[in-house]
Amino acid sequence: WHMFWETQPVRHYKDGENQEQMEGAIDVPQPISDIKQEPYNLPSNYEWCVCDVTNDRIMKEVYALLSNNYVEDDDNMFRFDYSVQFLRWALQPPGYFPDWHIGVRAKASKKLVAFITGIPARVHVRGKLVFMAEINFLCIHKKLRAKRLAPVMIKEVTRRVHLENIWQATYTAGVVLPVPIAxxxxxxxxxxxxxxxxxxxxxxxxxxxxxxxxxxxxxxxxxxxxxxxxxxxxxxxxxxxxxxxxxxxxxxxxxxxxxxxxxxxxxxxxxxxxxxxxxxxxxxxxxxxxxxxxxxxxxxxxxxxxxxxxxxxxxxxxxxxxxxxxxxxxxxxxxxxxxxxxxxxxxxxxxxxxxxxxxxxxGHLHYYLYNYSLxxxxxxxxxxxxxx
Ligand code: NHW
Ligand code: EN5
Missing domain, CATH: 3.40.630.170 (Aminopeptidase)
Structure with a gap:
């Protein structure tokens, strides 16, 4: 049913929503040396890029992708129009990692066709301080949808977060995935x-x-x-x-x-x-x-x-x-x-x-944790x- 999410360290519906659960990390941290050193493979016509958000030309490309392809309401009447200024602010908090601003380009035309970002954040979870990534702005061009590109992008941002010795993440979405914390x-x-x-x-x-x-x-x-x-x-x-x-x-x-x-x-x-x-x-x-x-x-x-x-x-x-x-x-x-x-x-x-x-x-907003069970x-x- 959730071909991708089934494989990930998140709560699953079968875990039993009513049972008492242990609270904390689902998977223990790996040694950094065990983390895959090369990026995940994309379909052969596409390549990874880092989107330098300080670069005006690249930000115009990011803006064009998001303003035409990012989140819409259920009736496709309105689409989020994050400004360049806003994206720069959202993506460069203290301690941010430039290589967590990930793009996918078509190899031939170099057109930017997909995007995903992470920023570091310290989050209290029931009093415990957890170092996390906040994942946002996952976007795939409308013409490239339903080709299983999103799982590759999520795995790639996860890999880059792990390389910084961070093992938990939080994200919100308008869609239901396994399993909202709220x-x-x-x-x-x-x-x-x-x-x-x-x-x-x-x-x-x-x-x-x-x-x-x-x-x-x-x-x-x-x-x-x-x-x-x-x-x-x-x-x-x-x-x-x-x-x-x-x-x-x-x-x-x-x-x-x-x-x-x-x-x-x-x-x-x-x-x-x-x-x-x-x-x-x-x-x-x-x-x-x-x-x-x-x-x-x-x-x-x-x-x-x-x-x-x-x-x-x-x-x-x-x-x-x-x-x-x-x-x-x-x-x-x-x-x-x-x-x-x-x-x-x-x-x-x-x-x-x-x-x-x-x-x-x-509209509803579902909150999620990655690799943390409440x-x-x-x-x-x-x-x-x-x-x-
Ligand atoms: S939520 C906004 C997400 N963006 C949009 O809705 C924009 C419009 N839509 C699109 O661009 C804020 C595409 O439809 C997207 C999916 C890219 C959404 N989160 O490539 P396929 C965020 O940015 C799963 C997570 O064929 P697609 C938060 C779906 O369930 N997963 O689909 C982002 C299925 O898996 P399944 C999502 O339509 C958090 C698979 O993707 C999702 O062409 C990311 C299908 O892939 C969503 N919003 O592209 C997770 N939407 O298992 C971060 C669909 O069900 C996790 N899917 O088969 C943490 C990572 C860091 C960890 C660090 C330790
Ligand atoms: C990542 N950080 O659905 C976030 N918006 O209600 C990504 N509805 O604007 C996830 N459909 O109710 C975001 N008007 C998920 C949200 C996606 C966008 C979305 C909803 C939220 C929205 C509006 C317009 C609906 C148009 C038809 C809505 C009613 C307003 C009315 C005003 C007067 C008092 C009653 C309510």
């Missing part, structure tokens, strides 16, 4: 309801007119919490402290150093937005929130070509109520002209979604990890 739902908050309805992203609710819908989703012209401002470099130590304190309660959560917080959370225009609440008297940073920018191409639309979407990233509310913090971040996204604000039902997000007029989407499945609210 299944989450996307929620959407309309910011520009007229456009969302025009392009088929959402519908006019029964007994609602357009003008009543616009009014329903209306937001104030400025944020409400005193001391709300964009995060700056000087905030990195305080934000790191807030995140470490908050994330320690989740079963799965990143272990953020100051270097990683500075890299991932300092604002970058059209990539990542982060805000803090600085107490006006004490100047203490009490709360933090962030989103990343991931537009989608509208596949067949007359009037519009792109949907501008913000995705909730990391938040910590210690003093300001979370719902108030999230209302302010919605206001910021609206002021910056986003069409929709998306969030998953992870961490404590359930507590504000309905209140702030988010509605459930038709003794029990995890609830979305036990997840403290967001993958891009």
């Amino acid at each position: 299944t989450c739902q996307y929620w959407h908050r309309s910011l520009n309801p007229k456009k969302l309805i025009d392009v088929g992203f959402s519908r006019l609710a029964p007994r609602m007119t357009m003008s009543r819908t616009v009014k329903l989703y209306h937001l104030p012209k400025e944020t409400l919490t005193p001391g709300f401002r964009a995060m700056e470099k000087q905030d990195v130590p305080a934000v790191t402290q807030l995140l470490q304190g908050y994330l320690s309660q989740f079963v799965i959560a990143p272990d953020f150093s100051e270097a990683v917080v500075e890299y991932l959370l300092l604002p970058i225009k059209n990539v990542v937005n982060s805000y803090v609440i600085e107490n006006p008297e004490s100047h203490i940073i009490t709360d933090f929130c962030s989103f990343y920018t991931l537009p989608s191409t509208i596949i067949d639309s007359m009037n519009h070509t792109q949907l501008k979407a913000a995705y909730l990233y990391y938040n910590v509310a210690t003093v300001t109520p979370l719902v108030q913090l999230m209302n302010d971040i919605l206001i910021m996204a609206k002021l910056s002209n986003y069409d929709v604000f998306n969030a998953l039902d992870i961490m404590h997000n359930e507590s504000f979604l309905k209140n702030l007029k988010f509605g459930p989407g038709d 003794s029990a499945p995890v609830k979305p609210l036990e997840l403290g990890l967001v993958l891009l």
